[in-house]
Amino acid sequence: MFYLKQIQGYMGDYGKLDLNLLRVFLCVYQHSSFTRAADILGLTQSSVSNAIARLKTQIGEELFVRAGRGITPTAAGHQLYQGLSIAMEDIAATLDAFKAFNPATSTRQFTVYTYEAATHTLQPLLEPLLRGLKLGIVFKDMTADPEGVYQALYSGSADMVIDILPPSGNSTKNQLLIEEEFVCVAAGNHPRIRGDLSAEQFAAERHCVLNLSRHGLSLGEIFCEEPLPERRIYSENSSEISMMASVARSEAIGIAPSRLAHAYAPLLQLQVLPFPFKSRPIPVYMVWPRRVDNQPAHRWLREILSQAVSQQQT
Numbered sequence: 001m002f003y004l005k006q007i008q009g010y011m012g013d014y015g016k017l018d019l020n021l022l023r024v025f026l027c028v029y030q031h032s033s034f035t036r037a038a039d040i041l042g043l044t045q046s047s048v049s050n051a052i053a054r055l056k057t058q059i060g061e062e063l064f065v066r067a068g069r070g071i072t073p074t075a076a077g078h079q080l081y082q083g084l085s086i087a088m089e090d091i092a093a094t095l096d097a098f099k100a101f102n103p104a105t106s107t108r109q110f111t112v113y114t115y116e117a118a119t120h121t122l123q124p125l126l127e128p129l130l131r132g133l134k135l136g137i138v139f140k141d142m143t144a145d146p147e148g149v150y151q152a153l154y155s156g157s158a159d160m161v162i163d164i165l166p167p168s169g170n171s172t173k174n175q176l177l178i179e180e181e182f183v184c185v186a187a188g189n190h191p192r193i194r195g196d197l198s199a200e201q202f203a204a205e206r207h208c209v210l211n212l213s214r215h216g217l218s219l220g221e222i223f224c225e226e227p228l229p230e231r232r233i234y235s236e237n238s239s240e241i242s243m244m245a246s247v248a249r250s251e252a253i254g255i256a257p258s259r260l261a262h263a264y265a266p267l268l269q270l271q272v273l274p275f276p277f278k279s280r281p282i283p284v285y286m287v288w289p290r291r292v293d294n295q296p297a298h299r300w301l302r303e304i305l306s307q308a309v310s311q312q313q314t
Contacts, residue, residue, distance in 0.1 A: 017058055018054070020051070021051050021052075021054055021055040021058070022055070022084055022088065023041070023088070024037065024041065024043075024048055024051040024052065024055075025051070025052060025055055025063065025080065025081075025084070026081065026084060026085060026088060027040055027041055028048065028052060028064065028071075029073055029077060029081045030151075030154055030155065031151075031155065032070055032071055032072065032073075033070060033071065034048045034049055034052070034071070040155060040156075052064065059076070059080065061074070061076035061077075061080075062074050062076065062077075063076060063077040063080065064077055085170075085171065086170050086171075086290070088291075100296065101295075101296035101297040101300060103133055103135060103300055103304075104133065105134075106133075106134065106135045106297070107134045107135060108135050108136075108297060109135065109136045109137075109138055110135070110136070110137045110138065110159045110160070110297075110301050111138050111140060111152075111157070111158045111159050111160075112137060112138065112139050112140070112158070112159060112160045112161070112162060112301075113139075113140050113141075113142040113149040113152065113153070113158050113160070113161045113162070114139060114140075114141075114142060114161065114162035114163070115141070115142060115143060115162075115163075115164075115212070115240075116141060116143065116239045116240050116241060116260075117180070117240050117256075117257040117259070117260045118139075118162050118178075118284060119139040119141070120240075120241075120259075120260055120263065121178070121257075121259050121260065121263075122139070122162075122305065122308060122309075123139065125308035125309065125311065125312055126304065126305070126308050129304055129307065129308055130304075137301070137304075140158075141239075142161065142163075143211075143212060143238060143239065144238075146163070149161055150167060153172070153287070153288070153289060154171065154289065156289075159288065159292075159298065159301060160286055160287065160288050160298075160301060160302075161287045161288075162177060162284060162285070162286055162287070163284070163285055163287055164180075164222065164282050164283065164284055164285070165222070166285045166287045167287070170290065171289065171290055172287050172288065172289060172290055173287070173288060173289075173290050173293055174285040174286060174287045174288075175285060175286050175302065175306075176283050176284070176285055177284050177285060177286045177305060177306065177309055178283075178284045178309050179281040179282065179283050179284065180257045180258065180259070180281060180282045180284055181257070181258040181281050182223055182255055182256065182257060182258060182275050182279060182282070183255070183256060183257075183258045183261050183272050183273060183274060183275055184197050184202070184253055184254065184255055184256075184272075184273040184274070184275055184276070185244055185247050185253065185254050185255075185256050185261050185265070185270045185271065185272055185273070186205075186247060186253045186254075186270065186271045186273060187247060187248050187249070187250065187251065187269070187270065187271070188248075188269040188270060188271055189269075190251060190253075190271065191251065192205070192251075193205075193253070193271065193273070194271075195271065195273070196273065196274075197253070197273040197274070197276050198276055199229075199276045199277060201276075202229070202253070202276050202277075203229040203230075203231075205232075205251070205252065205253045206231075206232045206233065206234035206250075206251070206252040206253075207231040207232065207233055207234055207252055207253055207254060208234050208235045208236075208237060208243045208244075208246040208247050208250070208252045208253070208254040209231070209233060209235070209236055209237070209243070209254070209255075210236075210237055210238075210239075210240060210243050210254075210255070211236050211237065211238055222282060223279050223280060223281075223282045224277055224278070224279045225277075225278045225279055225280055226277050226278050228277065234246070234250060234252035235250075235252065240256055240257065240260055241260075241264065243256065244256055244260075244261070244264055244268055244270060245268060247268075247270065248268040248269060248270055255275065258272075286302055286305060288302070
């Protein structure tokens, strides 16, 4: 009884507040749409609108205003979200810890967004670990919209993002999964390159490049510790595999993740060459919503991915 009174004291004038209103508010805020929130929550649009109106009355502040054909949070809406989001995620994480999960009987399909190189590295490593199980881990490419996939993560339609630059803030947690080295690739019968590549040769050759950037930074800017020379572009590619295929059919060269390059070099008849500039490994992180941190199913997902990588490294 003491704890109940203590909680009621914390609630103050909001002791009769329907906490479901806060859940609706968070969903509307995250998606800037009553319609989208209604779809996610399984409610009608009028129910969502009524919930926000009730919360507005309880709080005494306007929470959203119309902006064109959509809505945008007011200053009060932003303040309420900042105060509520972490607390609600902590509640969800605490409750999730009680959800049972048995990988031997589960049929759950986990959705993981990442880049092509990580997919091609992880899938063969996971295959023997998942053999005989009905559950699955589905990898989806994030190259086309690397920023947008985080909306899928926040909304719950994705379980994890595997990324080289995890977001800041308190809404997500991350853990180092693997470090990726980069190499150069050239056709096996390249007329000027035979087993080695100097900085001068790198600058002189044409290049197949990957259209991949994070937070406005190109891949070279992320991992290279010295300025790259200006490159003459032969082709721009949307994936690492298509980039290496372009290299294999031409006299151009490219930069590729080491594991992917060595895996496909025999098939594409490529030379794998040391990168001729000072660079550092790129850390690759598992990123997940803070609210699922204690969820047994999500803990299993993180553990099986870490196990797959550790077996490769031993």
